[in-house]
Amino acid sequence: MGHSQSQPIPRSVRRKQSTVFSQLVCATASSSTLASMPSKGTSEFLLVNEKSQYRDNENKRRPADGTYAYRRLSYLSPKEIISDDAAMAYNDFLREFPEYRLTWILDTLRRTDFTRLETSGETFVDYMGGALYPESLIRVHTDFLHRSVLGNTHSVSNSSKLSLKCADEARAAVLSFFQAPPEYTVVFTTNATGALKLVGESFPFSGGSTYVLSADSHNSVHGIREFATVRGSRVCYIPSPPHGGIDPVLAKNTLLRNRPRFKDLLPCLFALTGQSNITNSKTSLSLIEYASSLGYNTILDAAALAPTSLVSLKDTPVDAMAISFYKMFGFPTGVGALVVKKSFLAQLKRPWFAGGTVDVVQVPGSIVTRSHSLHEQFEDGTINYLTLPAITDGLRFLSACLPFLPLRLTTLLHYVVSSLTRLRHDTIGTPVVRILSRTPSKRLRSVGEQADTGSIISLIFLSPSGDMLPNSFIEHAASQHNISLRTGCMCNPGGAAAILEIQDDMKQLYSGVTLKDFEHLVGRELGVVRISFGLASNFYDAWEVVRFATLMSNERTREVMWNQWTEASGVMIGQAI
Structure with a gap:
């Protein structure tokens, strides 16, 4: 039997907010005022050397090769304790990107809500994998x-x-955050994947229906094709350009060719990935309106988009949208949501x-x-x-930070991309990295502007001869330098194939093929190194990434790291893919 409906709660426990949350609510209401304030709230810096009177952070590991230029010190005061090199780099950065000062409120949050980053000495650049909780x-x-x-x-x-x-x-907060009109409701799920699966298993696919999606999508979006094909529906992919995402003209032509002929009898579904988790491409949400005008039902995968971009369901009335809260603000994990029109939900039939x-x-x-x-x-x-x-x-919390994030993160992205692009091997002057993902085409200047890409950098590291260095080596070396990043295909095989230029190899796959088989076919490890910035990122995270890449450009330090990796993994030099 079911459960009875709730009655008003007598004298229920009142939940109180911390001072930080109260301040953040004020910040949300007046973000433009905060942005215009002087930068005196920006971090001050205390320059030190290895013989500083301050005690070293016991949790900080010093690599055996001795290449780590300095050690972070324990969090002893509101000031950040950094090296001379970092301070000079920061000053140069501010001269090039003075607009970064407008986001000083996020530096305050870094000191109050993410102190563990300083005390642990960890550089966290895997926000696309999961945000850090305040x-x-x-x-x-x-x-x-x-x-x-x-x-x-x-x-x-x-x-x-x-x-x-x-x-x-919580439901009301979700609807308010995404500016959802009254016709929307919220279904809580385990994560964004659970929300997408809910639509896939319940959508009334049938013979004559079509499921249209982009090749540059997460596997959870690809997985819906299993529900479509088992019921006799067609699956139609929008090919991915070399740098990922969707070509709007090609997308509209694909949608037009496969539009529903009898909407009520043969419903069709269009799934749009708002932002790629590997190519850094953002797709224009106007495609949702176009698809709806042709008779499609629409679903938006906003798992990668929502953490740093404003999504308004008032402006983009998609039928359903999938999100994961841990990717937005770090806690709780294991909870996501399907934000959905009630009229669309009524069409879905649970199996x-x-x-x-x-x-x-x-x-x-x-x-x-x-x-x-x-x-x-x-x-x-x-x-x-x-x-x-x-x-x-x-x-x-996120509502207060969101207006500042695009400006801050695009400046960090510009800095890292330009720095890595200039890096050369010290022996013969060849590039150290090849950046494969999209980079912002415009430079933001003020708080509240929206970026045209995400805050991801997907790249591969190159040897002096131009060959790809194994991602497993890069990941091991990064972990030894206390850098948390991600390697692999990010559960996005279409986007990875596009930027790695292995789409023809993808066509040669066969039933039962393993990842090891695929890598043997391609002749190297598959995937990329992904750097992703987010809620608590600051300049020093970006600087650490550049400094790590600089170590890779030095033959001596790279050889030491390579030997450490081969010893730890049991791989003989020359046997790595």
Whole structure:
């Protein structure tokens, strides 16, 4: 049987916000005022050397090759303790990108909410894999859990009412954050993948229907094709240009050729990737409006887009949108959402039912009455009610930061791209890296502007002879220098094939092929090195990336790192792919 509807909560536990959150709400309301303030809030720097009177951070590992130019020191004051080289690089950076000063409020957050980055000495540049959570979010949420009694939402007890109230607040916060009109609702899922799967398994595909998508999409978007093909629908790909993304003209022609002939009888689905997680391409959301005008149902994969870009469902009325909260503000993991029009949700037909999705089930028999609330019909079992309150606070936090992120991150991207492009091997002067992903075509100058790409750099490292250095070597060397980055194809085989120029090799794949087989066919490790910036990134993260690449340009230090890698992995020099 189903559960009874909740009643008003008598004298429920009130959730309180930290000072940081209160300040952030004010910042959101007046971001233009903050941006115009003088840069006195920008980090001050205390220059030190290895013999500083301050104690060294015990967690910082010094590479055996002795190449690490300086050691980060323990977080002893609001000032950042850096080396002379870093300070000079920062001053040069500010001269070239003075607009970076407009984002000083994020430096304040770095010192108050991400202190562990300084104390651990870790350079984190894998925000596309998962954002770092602000410490105040954890404190607020932990304090709430300490003070509250929360129960399963499928009841009418006081504890259950409080849980349901928090879930409703989280739904309202999601709708508000994405500026969703009243016709939208929120279905909580395990992540963006779960949201996409929910649409794929429930969409009324049939013979004569078409599923249209971009080759430069996440595997979770590709996976919907399995539901389409098993029901006799066609799958049509929009090819990816050499630098990834979608060619708008080609996309419109593809949509036009495959448009629904009988919309009500043979519904078609168009899935758009808002931002590629490997090629750094942003796709114009106007394609959604165009596809809708042709009769398509539309879904937006916004997992990579939402963390640093404003998405307004008022301006882009997509039928459904998939997001993951940990990619937006780091916590909680294991919770995502499908933000969806109620009219579209009513068209979807679940292939099964579970606890929480039904009102009455005949046993034995075949009669099932679904829950009267649409979102409940799609939330299998019990929602993650203990962590949903953190979503409300996390969105409040991100709302305050979001206006500043595009300006800050594009300046960092410009700096790293230009620095890496100039790098040359010290022996024969050949390039150290080859950047494969898209770079911003315009330079942002003020807070609130939106970037035309994401904040990702996908690249490969090259030997002096121009051959690709194994990604596994780069990842090992980076970890030895306390740099958290990502290597591989990022669950985006189409985008990876485009920028790696292996689309013809992709055509030669056969049933049962393994990654090892594919790499043997291509003749090297597959994938890229991905650097991605996000919520807590600052100049020194970018500088560390450039400095690491500079070590790769030096024959002596590169050889030491190579020997460390081969010894650790048991790979003989010359045997690596």
